[in-house]
Amino acid sequence: MLSRPTWTPIHAQLHRTLRQRQILPKNQQLLIAVSGGQDSLCLIKLLLDLQPKWQWHLGIAHCDHRWRPDSEANANHVEKIAKNWQLPFYKLSANQVLNGEAAARQWRYQALSEIAQSHNYPYIVTGHTQSDRAETLLYNLMRGSGADGLQSLTWVRPLTDNLKLVRPLLEITRAQTAQFCQDMQLPVWQDSTNQELKYARNRIRQELIPYLQQHFNPQVEPALAQTAELLRAEVEYLENAASALLQEAIEERRLGAGETTLCLNRSLLRKAHLALQRRVMRQFLQQTLQMAPSFEQVEKITALITAPNRSQTDPFLKGAFATVDGNWISIQNPKSQI
Numbered sequence: 001m002l003s004r005p006t007w008t009p010i011h012a013q014l015h016r017t018l019r020q021r022q023i024l025p026k027n028q029q030l031l032i033a034v035s036g037g038q039d040s041l042c043l044i045k046l047l048l049d050l051q052p053k054w055q056w057h058l059g060i061a062h063c064d065h066r067w068r069p070d071s072e073a074n075a076n077h078v079e080k081i082a083k084n085w086q087l088p089f090y091k092l093s094a095n096q097v098l099n100g101e102a103a104a105r106q107w108r109y110q111a112l113s114e115i116a117q118s119h120n121y122p123y124i125v126t127g128h129t130q131s132d133r134a135e136t137l138l139y140n141l142m143r144g145s146g147a148d149g150l151q152s153l154t155w156v157r158p159l160t161d162n163l164k165l166v167r168p169l170l171e172i173t174r175a176q177t178a179q180f181c182q183d184m185q186l187p188v189w190q191d192s193t194n195q196e197l198k199y200a201r202n203r204i205r206q207e208l209i210p211y212l213q214q215h216f217n218p219q220v221e222p223a224l225a226q227t228a229e230l231l232r233a234e235v236e237y238l239e240n241a242a243s244a245l246l247q248e249a250i251e252e253r254r255l256g257a258g259e260t261t262l263c264l265n266r267s268l269l270r271k272a273h274l275a276l277q278r279r280v281m282r283q284f285l286q287q288t289l290q291m292a293p294s295f296e297q298v299e300k301i302t303a304l305i306t307a308p309n310r311s312q313t314d315p316f317l318k319g320a321f322a323t324v325d326g327n328w329i330s331i332q333n334p335k336s337q338i
């Protein structure tokens with residue numbers, strides 16, 4: 001199974017991407033998240049082949065969710081691959097049953113971060129492809145996401161101050177990783193849940209994308225990935241602008257008997273565009289109440305920017321609500337969490 005040294009157009013493409021984007025610097029310790037499927041096997045092979053040029057130190061991590069009868073065999077398969085390629089191997093197994101895809105994903109990122117931090121890997125690398133990016137965009141679009149959700153699968157996502165999640169295959173399609181694995185004779189583990197159409201993501205992959213390719217645009221995957229890429233820069237720009245405006249508009253004010261609270265300056269916010277007002281309000285709620293507000297909650301607090309004096313929102317969390325006092329919006333919090 002040990003690789004023949006080859007240089008294919010995919011090697012060249014990845015090398016070019018890494019040079020342009022500088023997302024996986026030279027000499028670094030990279031922890032590759034490997035499920036055993038075609039994308040992550042393609043990823044290991046490519047990084048191993050590029051390693052002499054980049055001098056990375058590679059390791060492999062596998063998370064056993066224990067929600068499929070064959071999950072232990074899957075983990076053993078990945079361990080064997082790591083051994084054959086003489087790479088350090090780390091495994092974590094879930095110690096409780098994980099309910100559904102979202103819980104499994106959350107546990108997986110937690111587990112990968114633990115492995116990375118305890119073995120000094122500043123980078124976790126995953127095999128997400130352009131196809132995943134297109135599917136994520138469609139999935140979030142149908143759930144009513146704004147630009148933030150549509151651009152969500154990005155090249156780099158900071159997990160902590162000194163740990164980054166990097167997705168270097170975002171310009172390579174799943175069809176390409178499949179062909180690559182076949183050409184290189186890589187031992188792909190067939191995930192028994194991939195065929196299950198009950199999972200929304202699988203239905204997007206197996207039904208919706210092929211339909212769009214056949215009836216609308218054969219290049220729908222790169223087209224959607226391009227939309228995600230455009231939105232990524234726009235979201236970054238807007239988030240930075242909103243954060244600067246929040247800093248300007250926020251003030252600590254005395255509420256009477258010695259107590260102070262964080263308030264927002266309405267006349268300043270009134271001059272901003274609705275797009276920024278919404279983002280400022282979302283950031284404000286995230287910071288003051290440590291919550292991920294819904295669309296409705298953001299709409300309600302945004303309406304306070306122009307609402308009559310003494311207006312207030314419905315409660316957000318544990319009785320906390322936002323209210324207008326003259327030129328100021330503040331959070332009234334009976335449990336004083338802020």
Ligand SMILES: Nc1ncnc2c1ncn2[C@@H]1O[C@H](COP(=O)(O)OP(=O)(O)OP(=O)(O)O)[C@@H](O)[C@H]1O
Pocket residue numbers: 032033034035039040061062063064065105108125126127128132
């Ligand atoms: N069990 C696992 N152990 C280690 N890494 C994994 C595992 N499952 C997936 N990964 C990593 O995550 C990448 C994406 O996998 P997949 O598309 O199956 O997950 P997902 O749940 O859709 O992920 P996300 O929500 O992050 O998009 C894989 O290419 C691989 O790098």
